[in-house]
Amino acid sequence: xxxxxxxxxxxxxxxxxxxxxxxxxxxxxxxxxxxxxxxxxxxxxxxxxxxxxxxxxxxxxxxxxxxxxxxxxxxxxxxxxxxxxxxxxxxxxxxxxxxxxxxxxxxxxxxxxxxxxxxxxxxxxxxxxxxxxxxx
Numbered sequence: 001x002x003x004x005x006x007x008x009x010x011x012x013x014x015x016x017x018x019x020x021x022x023x024x025x026x027x028x029x030x031x032x033x034x035x036x037x038x039x040x041x042x043x044x045x046x047x048x049x050x051x052x053x054x055x056x057x058x059x060x061x062x063x064x065x066x067x068x069x070x071x072x073x074x075x076x077x078x079x080x081x082x083x084x085x086x087x088x089x090x091x092x093x094x095x096x097x098x099x100x101x102x103x104x105x106x107x108x109x110x111x112x113x114x115x116x117x118x119x120x121x122x123x124x125x126x127x128x129x130x131x132x133x134x135x136x
Contacts, residue, residue: 009045041126119134
């Protein structure tokens with residue numbers, strides 16, 4: 001099995017806030033991330049796929065095609081958006097890096113079927129924080 005990783009970037013705003021909690025509890029739990037006026041990140045998304053290379057082409061998916069799928073289905077949808085408000089498939093989801101990553105997996109994997117298998121997503125929120133998801 002061969003693994004290929006494609007890196008794409010997007011910028012987005014979000015707020016971590018639980019409407020069922022008081023303002024004080026949200027501040028205690030989420031701190032600055034509960035800012036009423038939102039806050040943003042320059043996200044880096046690493047998409048790792050796996051497959052067996054075709055003898056004729058030497059690859060299992062053309063890297064340009066993979067990039068096109070990621071951009072069309074994920075980064076162009078999320079880029080410069082408010083993740084709490086603008087994205088239908090994130091409605092009702094607490095937009096932590098963990099939950100964004102799981103949601104991206106659910107959105108992306110059907111578009112790779114028959115081409116390759118999604119192996120891992122890595123979503124980098126800041127230089128110090130990232131999450132990895134293997135579809136479990």
